[in-house]
Amino acid sequence: MAKQLTFADKASRAMVDRAAEEHIDIVWDRYEAMQPQCGFGKLGICCRNCSMGPCRIDPFGDGPKLGVCGADADTIAARNLVRMIAGGAAAHSDHGRDIAHTLLMTCTEEDPDYQVRDPEKLKALAAVYGIKTDGRDIKEIGADVARAALKEFGQQEGSLRIATMAPADRQKVWVEQGIFPRAIDREIVEIMHRTHIGVDTEYRNIIKQGLRACLGDGWGGSLVATELSDVLFRTPNPIRAQANLGVLQKDNVNLVVHGHEPTLSDMIAVVSQKEELIEKAKEKGADGITIAGICCTANEILMRRGIPVAGSFLQQELSILTGAVDLMVVDVQCLMPGLAQVAGHYHSKLITTSPKAKMPGVQHIEFHEDHAVQIATEILEAAIDNFPNRNGHKPFIPKDTEGLIAGFSSESVFRFLGGKYRATYRPLNDGVMAGRLRGAAGVVGCSNPNVEYEEGHIRMVKELIKNDTLVVTTGCNAITCAKHGLLQPESAFKYAGEGLQEICRAVGIPPVLHLGSCVDNSRILVTLANVVAEGGLGTDISQLPVAGAAPEWMSEKAVSIGFYFVASGVFTVIGHPLPVMGSPNLHKYLTEDIESEVGGKWAFILDPVEAAHAMLRHIDKKRKELKLKPMMYKQAFEPEK
Amino acid sequence: MGKAIQIHIERCLACKSCELACAVAHSSSGDLYTVIRSGENPGHRITVEAYGRNAVPVNCNHCVEPACVLACPTGAVHRERPGEPVIVDQERCIGCHMCVMACPFGVITVRSDGKGVLKCDLCIERLAEGKMPACVEACPTGALEFVDEEEANRSKRQRVAERMVAAQEAEQ
Numbered sequence: 070m071a072k073q074l075t076f077a078d079k080a081s082r083a084m085v086d087r088a089a090e091e092h093i094d095i096v097w098d099r100y101e102a103m104q105p106q107c108g109f110g111k112l113g114i115c116c117r118n119c120s121m122g123p124c125r126i127d128p129f130g131d132g133p134k135l136g137v138c139g140a141d142a143d144t145i146a147a148r149n150l151v152r153m154i155a156g157g158a159a160a161h162s163d164h165g166r167d168i169a170h171t172l173l174m175t176c177t178e179e180d181p182d183y184q185v186r187d188p189e190k191l192k193a194l195a196a197v198y199g200i201k202t203d204g205r206d207i208k209e210i211g212a213d214v215a216r217a218a219l220k221e222f223g224q225q226e227g228s229l230r231i232a233t234m235a236p237a238d239r240q241k242v243w244v245e246q247g248i249f250p251r252a253i254d255r256e257i258v259e260i261m262h263r264t265h266i267g268v269d270t271e272y273r274n275i276i277k278q279g280l281r282a283c284l285g286d287g288w289g290g291s292l293v294a295t296e297l298s299d300v301l302f303r304t305p306n307p308i309r310a311q312a313n314l315g316v317l318q319k320d321n322v323n324l325v326v327h328g329h330e331p332t333l334s335d336m337i338a339v340v341s342q343k344e345e346l347i348e349k350a351k352e353k354g355a356d357g358i359t360i361a362g363i364c365c366t367a368n369e370i371l372m373r374r375g376i377p378v379a380g381s382f383l384q385q386e387l388s389i390l391t392g393a394v395d396l397m398v399v400d401v402q403c404l405m406p407g408l409a410q411v412a413g414h415y416h417s418k419l420i421t422t423s424p425k426a427k428m429p430g431v432q433h434i435e436f437h438e439d440h441a442v443q444i445a446t447e448i449l450e451a452a453i454d455n456f457p458n459r460n461g462h463k464p465f466i467p468k469d470t471e472g473l474i475a476g477f478s479s480e481s482v483f484r485f486l487g488g489k490y491r492a493t494y495r496p497l498n499d500g501v502m503a504g505r506l507r508g509a510a511g512v513v514g515c516s517n518p519n520v521e522y523e524e525g526h527i528r529m530v531k532e533l534i535k536n537d538t539l540v541v542t543t544g545c546n547a548i549t550c551a552k553h554g555l556l557q558p559e560s561a562f563k564y565a566g567e568g569l570q571e572i573c574r575a576v577g578i579p580p581v582l583h584l585g586s587c588v589d590n591s592r593i594l595v596t597l598a599n600v601v602a603e604g605g606l607g608t609d610i611s612q613l614p615v616a617g618a619a620p621e622w623m624s625e626k627a628v629s630i631g632f633y634f635v636a637s638g639v640f641t642v643i644g645h646p647l648p649v650m651g652s653p654n655l656h657k658y659l660t661e662d663i664e665s666e667v668g669g670k671w672a673f674i675l676d677p678v679e680a681a682h683a684m685l686r687h688i689d690k691k692r693k694e695l696k697l698k699p700m701m702y703k704q705a706f707e708p709e710k
Numbered sequence: 711m712g713k714a715i716q717i718h719i720e721r722c723l724a725c726k727s728c729e730l731a732c733a734v735a736h737s738s739s740g741d742l743y744t745v746i747r748s749g750e751n752p753g754h755r756i757t758v759e760a761y762g763r764n765a766v767p768v769n770c771n772h773c774v775e776p777a778c779v780l781a782c783p784t785g786a787v788h789r790e791r792p793g794e795p796v797i798v799d800q801e802r803c804i805g806c807h808m809c810v811m812a813c814p815f816g817v818i819t820v821r822s823d824g825k826g827v828l829k830c831d832l833c834i835e836r837l838a839e840g841k842m843p844a845c846v847e848a849c850p851t852g853a854l855e856f857v858d859e860e861e862a863n864r865s866k867r868q869r870v871a872e873r874m875v876a877a878q879e880a881e882q
Contacts, residue, residue, distance in 0.1 A: 105731060128746055
């Protein structure tokens with residue numbers, strides 16, 4: 070029987086039914102066909118790192134307990150896990166590197182297609198890198214900052230300067246544990262070295278290198294990506310927009326941008342406003358041009374320009390199934406190869422743009438930042454030219470959309486709370502200290518067909534805000550929250566506890582704050598650092614009444630993100646476990662013992678409400694340790710004493 | 711009955727998913743992670759045997775005249791009704807291992823705790839729910855197939871017939 074969604078938004082449910090009617094296989098069908106999936110892989114005890122193998126450890130202990138080289142389940146699971154961190158950290162950081170190159174190009178070339186649009190933020194970053202700003206031309210500063218950022222990817226000496234944005238006490242923990250990142254690329258390379266046959270086999274020592282690499286992601290590569298994107302494309306400010314497949318317009322040329330980077334998508338958004346292109350679209354019989362986004366490239370242009378979001382990761386194929394997408398342009402990360410097959414059933418044109426991400430049989434228009442306007446125009450023209458190829462086929466666009474407010478950042482939260490002229494986190498810290506807010510939670514991450522689509526995200530977030538916990542969100546969780554109406558201030562009065570309602574009413578914010586793309590989880594780190602700096606809630610992130618979660622995680626990036634939160638002192642919960650369950654020692658280390666080393670730890674809890682309760686219990690524990698006042702209002706969830 | 715697990719050894723890639731699924735299906739929780747966490751060892755009743763470079767899943771054939779049933783002194787190894795799978799009543803098992811010795815296929819094994827034996831029950835509980843045996847469902851390549859014996863025979867005869875016709879046409 071074809072898959073039917075039972076929890077997700079109406080538009081997704083309708084499109085999944087349509088896929089079944091049209092006999093087009095999509096992600097849920099492929100997931101069903103793949104069942105049951107290999108238990109050795111799930112447990113993390115299959116090793117393919119050398120060709121004496123592949124080796125498998127018998128989880129029941131009857132068969133082999135050691136691989137051919139002698140590696141046990143602990144070693145194999147740890148090696149596999151840190152290689153996932155390497156993959157995730159590499160993806161985020163390479164994204165950051167590209168943004169830094171774009172900034173350097175912008176500041177060194179004559180008449181570039183991009184500009185420095187947030188000089189204030191650039192100067193603040195210059196201070197982090199120790200670059201002089203007084204009396205200097207903004208382009209000179211920009212070039213120096215870009216070079217300083219790029220140097221940190223491959224430097225052979227010292228440690229990451231940008232990671233000093235973390236609280237001093239947190240940095241001390243990293244130094245004591247020997248996990249302060251030295252260079253962004255180096256830590257990833259060292260993971261690959263250590264996990265080669267016959268190098269590091271002590272599982273805790275292997276994880277230690279994973280921690281160092283993920284910190285080079287969160288407080289390095291990802292932070293560079295976020296900060297320099299803000300410099301180039303503006304630091305986001307709260308902005309209203311619409312989300313879900315209903316943002317596609319049946320009489321417009323619909324161009325969907327999908328992937329993760331802002332460089333091309335931002336330029337497409339700019340160029341799509343050009344009169345001559347709109348005229349051209351009209352000549353081809355369309356009313357105008359609609360740009361909509363999928364995944365995090367959507368979040369990038371949503372946050373800064375209010376461009377509507379068509380959907381999250383699991384909706385990429387659904388958008389094509391509308392028959393209304395004239396062109397989908399992709400850059401990097403989370404692009405399903407299945408897109409090409411689905412697009413083959415419709416007039417929809419799929420275009421790859423990154424030299425790092427091509428697809429067989431799919432047209433490739435390579436994107437180069439120094440010809441950004443020209444390439445964006447070429448892609449828009451291709452979309453317009455494809456509009457008549459709908460040939461009168463009636464698109465099937467679900468009418469569902471939901472309003473939202475996005476565009477929060479560590480800076481704009483600041484201004485919101487304290488006012489434009491006296492920006493401060495004081496009201497937030499005071500709210501927590503007075504017991505109006507129980508704490509805060511970051512709920513982020515992917516969507517995964519291995520759970521009921523969106524159920525984990527929504528039920529967890531609702532349970533948290535019901536218990537006076539302010540939620541910050543990024544990535545596909547943010548898109549899911551948007552589609553379910555949680556990113557509107559009014560949702561506070563529907564779902565939030567009394568204390569959180571008071572804060573939302575006083576400040577005029579939704580109970581769930583959209584902080585951007587998945588690379589922008591670094592904004593959550595910086596926000597936590599700012600809360601610590603504001604004072605009154607301890608001197609380290611690990612003392613704060615906060616927790617993190619990725620209920621429907623799927624990617625290697627999510628593993629790196631989860632680890633950098635744990636290594637920053639945050640209790641982090643995911644749904645399906647990391648692939649480590651075949652090693653009880655490693656499982657215990659990650660969910661218990663690691664806390665005494667870095668202040669944070671993992672938990673694997675599939676039920677989203679139960680997971681939210683575990684987060685609340687952790688928040689309560691931290692409140693108790695800080696000797697904060699009891700909660701002002703009765704809480705829906707009170708743990709048994 | 712009429713349905714049996716047919717093994718296509720040319721398709722077996724030795725992933726041992728069948729062994730794992732068998733163990734989980736015969737555990738108290740039926741959940742992989744719970745089994746591993748609790749330390750339970752339900753054991754597997756199908757084994758992927760290496761022979762040279764081949765991987766061969768071997769399991770119980772549920773013989774019509776089973777040596778194990780004849781050998782069992784207590785009636786623990788038995789068949790409820792003709793045509794049904796040969797199963798073990800653990801309550802009646804005294805641990806003499808006569809069935810283990812009698813089985814010509816080596817597919818009845820002693821439990822790791824020494825108490826009683828492990829033997830394929832063709833997942834009768836799953837079959838009652840309309841599901842496939844766990845090993846068959848877990849096989850990613852179709853090396854294990856749960857088929858009606860007569861249907862399987864017919865398709866084999868069809869293939870033979872096809873080859874004979876092709877040979878005859880080639881001669882003409």
